[in-house]
Amino acid sequence: MSIFLDAAAGKDTRRAPIWIMRQAGRYLPEYNALKERYGFWEMCRDPEVAAEITMLPLRRFSLDAAILFSDIMTPLADMGVEIEFAPGPVVTRPVRTLADVRRLRVPGPEGTAPFVADAVRAVRERCHVPLIGFAGAPLTLATYLVDAGGAADGHAGFRVWLHAQPEAARLLLDRLTDVTIDYLRTQIAAGVQAVQLFDSWAGSHEPAVYAEFGLPYTRRVLAALDDPAVPRVHFAVGAHHLLGLFADLPAEVVGVDWRTPLSAARRALPGRTLQGNLDPAVLVHRPEALAERARAVLREGLGGPHIFNLGHGIRPDTPVGHVQRVIETVHGFDRHAEADGAGPAGDDGKGVPA
Numbered sequence: 001m002s003i004f005l006d007a008a009a010g011k012d013t014r015r016a017p018i019w020i021m022r023q024a025g026r027y028l029p030e031y032n033a034l035k036e037r038y039g040f041w042e043m044c045r046d047p048e049v050a051a052e053i054t055m056l057p058l059r060r061f062s063l064d065a066a067i068l069f070s071d072i073m074t075p076l077a078d079m080g081v082e083i084e085f086a087p088g089p090v091v092t093r094p095v096r097t098l099a100d101v102r103r104l105r106v107p108g109p110e111g112t113a114p115f116v117a118d119a120v121r122a123v124r125e126r127c128h129v130p131l132i133g134f135a136g137a138p139l140t141l142a143t144y145l146v147d148a149g150g151a152a153d154g155h156a157g158f159r160v161w162l163h164a165q166p167e168a169a170r171l172l173l174d175r176l177t178d179v180t181i182d183y184l185r186t187q188i189a190a191g192v193q194a195v196q197l198f199d200s201w202a203g204s205h206e207p208a209v210y211a212e213f214g215l216p217y218t219r220r221v222l223a224a225l226d227d228p229a230v231p232r233v234h235f236a237v238g239a240h241h242l243l244g245l246f247a248d249l250p251a252e253v254v255g256v257d258w259r260t261p262l263s264a265a266r267r268a269l270p271g272r273t274l275q276g277n278l279d280p281a282v283l284v285h286r287p288e289a290l291a292e293r294a295r296a297v298l299r300e301g302l303g304g305p306h307i308f309n310l311g312h313g314i315r316p317d318t319p320v321g322h323v324q325r326v327i328e329t330v331h332g333f334d335r336h337a338e339a340d341g342a343g344p345a346g347d348d349g350k351g352v353p354a
């Protein structure tokens with residue numbers, strides 16, 4: 001059994017399992033060396049290369065889960081969308097009109113990024129910890145299709161479009177939902193042992209808009225993946241104001257970004273396994289402060305099942321030694337002892353006998 005799957009299944013494990021969002025990426029020198037030889041799409045589409053990149057962080061660190069090397073944009077290519085990375089995704093011809101949406105194909109389970117299934121099988125042959133598959137939530141994928149470059153202003157262009165073209169928006173979100181379900185089912189059939197849905201831009205919206213254009217589609221994706229052996233992680237960024245809406249999502253695990261204290265998420269989602277949420281910025285400098293910051297997150301995570309992670313993807317300028325330090329801190333933290341003897345906030349992290 002695995003400590004990651006135990007915690008995902010709702011077990012209050014003695015040690016928090018740890019994996020790191022974007023752990024197979026640009027902070028790793030061996031990843032950057034591979035990039036000298038391959039383009040990003042080439043790496044995603046070659047199952048052997050994608051499997052090898054998935055394994056890179058596991059070879060360096062004692063992590064409790066692997067995440068498949070791919071991208072949230074991967075399944076969109078089979079819908080007929082042309083995407084470049086610069087380094088974030090840029091859609092060459094944005095989707096704007098109902099006719100644009102109607103032109104998008106829903107390729108079906110066999111036609112949606114079939115190479116990903118081969119990559120999953122290749123990872124499973126060599127990986128000793130659970131493999132997490134993933135996809136982008138329909139709302140976040142739609143954001144990139146309509147308004148790739150607009151992150152700086154909270155995707156105002158996309159928010160305007162939702163109100164200007166609600167019919168096109170609903171059709172687009174429906175098609176993305178169908179494709180995402182096929183894509184995740186393909187990953188599960190090939191052997192991923194958990195799935196995470198990334199809703200990176202959910203936080204740009206007010207609750208009423210998210211309730212109309214985000215939640216129903218995310219719910220439909222999660223509900224379609226009802227294999228009890230494969231836990232579902234829902235992760236929305238900047239979504240403190242939406243926590244209450246997540247309460248009835250069919251997800252075993254809720255990811256929390258660095259801005260929301262885990263204790264606040266715990267109150268909004270009692271009994272749920274929480275995942276997160278050390279600020280990725282903390283890992284870049286001052287390694288002497290890292291252990292204490294990581295322990296503060298671990299203490300916030302007490303009181304229910306917790307999977308340690310960052311509050312968003314690891315930054316490319318993170319020194320690899322700092323990752324090792326965080327992992328050692330998580331390994332050394334006995335959650336049961338801390339919960340029994342929890343000292344006042346701001347203590348030395350070792351706990352005080354009751």
Ligand SMILES: Cc1c2[nH]c(c1CCC(=O)O)Cc1[nH]c(c(CCC(=O)O)c1C)Cc1[nH]c(c(CCC(=O)O)c1C)Cc1[nH]c(c(C)c1CCC(=O)O)C2
Nearest residue numbers: 021022023024025068069070071072087088089198200313
């Ligand atoms: C929004 C989003 C994207 N992609 C992803 C999200 C959701 C998580 C989040 O909010 O950060 C998810 C993602 N992207 C990638 C992975 C697999 C690897 C892993 O997590 O370890 C995962 C899970 C590889 C990648 N995807 C991308 C790279 C970098 C490509 C390069 O080498 O230049 C990698 C390793 C490109 C990409 N793709 C995307 C962006 C914003 C970028 C820019 C660069 C970056 O943030 O790393 C879209």
